[in-house]
Amino acid sequence: MGSLYIDASVRGKDSRTRALAEQIKGHLGGNWEEINLRELTLLPLNEERLAKKQELLSKSKYDDPSFALARQIKEAERVLIIAPCYDYLYPALLKLYIENITHMGITFDYDELGRAKGLTNIREVFYVTTAGGYLDEDIGYLNIKAVFNGLFGVKSIHRIAAEGLDLVGCDIPAKLKQALQEFKNQTEEKK
Numbered sequence: 001m002g003s004l005y006i007d008a009s010v011r012g013k014d015s016r017t018r019a020l021a022e023q024i025k026g027h028l029g030g031n032w033e034e035i036n037l038r039e040l041t042l043l044p045l046n047e048e049r050l051a052k053k054q055e056l057l058s059k060s061k062y063d064d065p066s067f068a069l070a071r072q073i074k075e076a077e078r079v080l081i082i083a084p085c086y087d088y089l090y091p092a093l094l095k096l097y098i099e100n101i102t103h104m105g106i107t108f109d110y111d112e113l114g115r116a117k118g119l120t121n122i123r124e125v126f127y128v129t130t131a132g133g134y135l136d137e138d139i140g141y142l143n144i145k146a147v148f149n150g151l152f153g154v155k156s157i158h159r160i161a162a163e164g165l166d167l168v169g170c171d172i173p174a175k176l177k178q179a180l181q182e183f184k185n186q187t188e189e190k191k
């Protein structure tokens with residue numbers, strides 16, 4: 001079973017989101033293929049790149065090198081995304097990644113009624129996040145849910161979060177531990 005670990009944390013070794021994600025990964029078990037988005041040179045769509053993408057897709061040239069990330073995620077059955085809350089969303093790195101995987105004909109298509117249908121093997125998504133404050137709603141998570149459920153048809157999407165980490169006096173290790181424990185409890189309940 002393929003599992004993909006997508007690291008969209010901007011910070012390296014000091015990232016609390018990654019520390020939490022490592023714990024979640026350990027709990028889930030299995031082998032994970034890792035992509036570190038900081039190490040990729042992802043470019044935003046512009047007029048030229050969009051036209052090229054559309055031309056390639058219209059000719060069904062799905063094996064083009066520019067679609068490598070889409071082909072990779074298409075094969076994964078489990079996906080874990082590491083993304084701290086940035087400006088009520090997630091780091092731009094993750095948006096760039098999403099622009100590189102949402103390709104009609106590769107990861108999704110539309111049926112005759114115009115409804116999106118997923119073309120990936122993904123069964124489960126784990127969105128691991130932390131925030132400095134407390135969020136009324138996690139727009140980053142809602143967006144990921146919209147993409148993975150709305151476009152790719154994935155039904156099982158989990159949010160694992162530790163909030164309030166930048167507030168004075170926050171016991172960060174305790175918060176991370178609590179988030180892990182809550183996730184473990186949820187997975188136990190489902191067994």
Ligand SMILES: Cc1cc2nc3c(=O)[nH]c(=O)nc-3n(C[C@H](O)[C@H](O)[C@H](O)COP(=O)(O)O)c2cc1C
Pocket residue numbers: 009010011014015016017018084085086087088089130131132133134135165166
């Ligand atoms: C550029 C930037 C934007 C941020 N925006 C928010 C925000 O909108 N809401 C919030 O609660 N925390 C925000 N934070 C705080 C981070 O979400 C918080 O510190 C998080 O734990 C960082 O994760 P990390 O330790 O994995 O880097 C922001 C931090 C940075 C650096």
